[in-house]
Amino acid sequence: MKALLSTCLFVLSLSLNAQYIAGMETINLSSDSHIDGSAGDSLVSEAGFNFPIVWHDDWSFWEAGWAVSNRNDSSRRGQDGLFQSITESGYSSSNYMVGQQASEVYLDASAKTPLSGVYITNTAFTYHSIKEGDQFAKKFGGADGSDPDYLLLHILAKENGSWKTDTVHFYLADYRNADPSKDYAVSAWTWVDLSKLGTVDTLHFFLTSSDTGEFGMNTPGFFAVDDLSRNWHISVQTIENSTLSLYPNPASCLVYLQEATDWILYDVQGHELKRGSGSNIAIRELETGMYLLRDQTGKSARFIKQ
Numbered sequence: 120m121k122a123l124l125s126t127c128l129f130v131l132s133l134s135l136n137a138q139y140i141a142g143m144e145t146i147n148l149s150s151d152s153h154i155d156g157s158a159g160d161s162l163v164s165e166a167g168f169n170f171p172i173v174w175h176d177d178w179s180f181w182e183a184g185w186a187v188s189n190r191n192d193s194s195r196r197g198q199d200g201l202f203q204s205i206t207e208s209g210y211s212s213s214n215y216m217v218g219q220q221a222s223e224v225y226l227d228a229s230a231k232t233p234l235s236g237v238y239i240t241n242t243a244f245t246y247h248s249i250k251e252g253d254q255f256a257k258k259f260g261g262a263d264g265s266d267p268d269y270l271l272l273h274i275l276a277k278e279n280g281s282w283k284t285d286t287v288h289f290y291l292a293d294y295r296n297a298d299p300s301k302d303y304a305v306s307a308w309t310w311v312d313l314s315k316l317g318t319v320d321t322l323h324f325f326l327t328s329s330d331t332g333e334f335g336m337n338t339p340g341f342f343a344v345d346d347l348s349r350n351w352h353i354s355v356q357t358i359e360n361s362t363l364s365l366y367p368n369p370a371s372c373l374v375y376l377q378e379a380t381d382w383i384l385y386d387v388q389g390h391e392l393k394r395g396s397g398s399n400i401a402i403r404e405l406e407t408g409m410y411l412l413r414d415q416t417g418k419s420a421r422f423i424k425q
Contacts, residue, residue, distance in 0.1 A: 139166035139230065139387065140348040143214035146187050153188035153202040153217070155181040163187055163216075167230025168347055170216060171223065184222055188343075189213040193243050197253060200243030201341060210238040210308040210345040217242060220340035224322040224347065231278075231320070234313040235348040239272065241291050241305050245339040249292045249304045256337040257330050260294045260302055267295040268329040270304075270338050274311070276319040285315050291326075291342060308345060363414055369423035372403045374412070381415040 145165055146154070154160050156174030163170045163185065173183035181201075190203040191213070202217050209215035241249070249270065252258035259268040274287040289311045292304040316322075328338040364377045376382070379398040385391055387409045400412070405424045413419040 139168075139232070139350075140346050141165040141168040141170075142209065142211050142346045143187055143216060144212045146214055148187065148189045148214060151189065151191050153186050153190055155186040155202065156184075157181075166347075167227040167349070169225040169227070171225070181219075183219065185219075185224075186217045188215060188217050193246075195243045196247045196251075197244060200247060201339075203243040204343040205241045205243050205246040205306050206308055206343075215343050215345040216347075217341060217343050218324050219342075220324075220326050220336070222324045224324075226320055226322075226349075230349065231318045233318055233350045234276075234316050234322075235350050236310055236312045236314065237347040238308040238345045239289055239291075239305070239311050240308050240343050242339070242341045242343050245270070245291065245341050246304055246306060248339050253339075256339065259292055259304070259330075260299065264294075264299040264302070266329075269293050269295055270326065270328045272342055273325045273327065274313065274316070275323040275325065276316040277321040277323070278317075278319050280320070283316060283319065285317075287311060287313055287316065363412060363418040363420040365412060365420050365422060368420075369425040370402060371425055372401070374400050374402060374422055376400070376414075383413050385411040385413065387411070 143163070143165060146163065148154065154163070154172070156172040157179070160172050162172060170185040171183070172185055173181070175182040186202055188202040188204070189209070191207045193200075193203060193205050193207045195203045204215055204217070248256045249259045257268070260266050261268075269290060270292040272289045272291055274289070276283045276285070289309075290305075294302040296302060324342070326336065326340045326342070328336045330337040365374045367374070376398040379396070381394070381396045382400065383391055383394040384400070392405075392410075402410070402424050407425055409421060409423055411419055411421050
């Protein structure tokens with residue numbers, strides 16, 4: 120045991136943070152395709168985040184909410200670029216989400232932990248319209264590049280049915296600088312910090328633009344998001360409902376049960392990782408984060424791999 124502890128050290132901490140991330144990696148898509156609700160999908164869920172998809176059957180179009188995509192040709196323009204991120208992939212995988220004006224994300228009741236942030240970029244449809252204009256929208260900056268145009272994404276939040284006072288703002292394009300060389304339209308995945316919103320029930324995404332008309336915005340009201348994340352803050356000294364005794368916690372290489380038993384190891388999303396029997400469980404190969412161990416009687420305990 121002394122030899123084991125000398126080669127496999129662990130450090131106790133009063134509090135740690137793990138993250139839940141909705142990156143759409145669990146969604147199976149054919150290459151260069153998307154899900155927009157036309158096949159009957161009405162909701163995509165991952166890591167406690169729920170993304171509604173609204174398809175209008177009578178008029179056959181994506182009416183509201185979100186789409187899941189792995190479209191990979193950023194040269195697409197107009198409606199052909201609607202489900203296409205300007206980056207040609209997601210931030211951490213090929214999959215990503217496309218949102219539109221007034222899209223919302225709903226969190227499971229069990230997922231009310233502080234938000235971390237999200238990666239955001241333009242769709243090809245929006246980006247090329249900003250840069251070149253189209254039949255409905257102007258080229259940002261105007262003919263001589265001096266027009267103070269912008270496309271701004273507002274991220275609002277609700278908790279317990281009430282709007283929170285804090286709002287996060289992110290410019291998808293900003294041409295308001297006196298020096299036109301500093302004008303830009305976002306063309307890469309960009310981290311947007313949502314931590315000031317805290318714990319929420321609902322996220323609401325709303326767009327405003329300098330280019331408006333009789334019926335509202337002329338600029339295409341679409342954007343892409345990936346890796347929406349929230350924190351799981353937990354006190355090691357107060358891990359709740361730990362009816363199965365194990366140690367050490369956190370651990371790096373092994374966790375020990377007081378008695379040998381059949382066990383199953385799960386990740387925080389409920390996916391079974393492995394199963395076995397005994398009192399010593401090797402965890403060296405696991406990534407840093409939170410895990411759940413359950414024995415043959417149904418008793419369970421959470422532990423942190425560091």
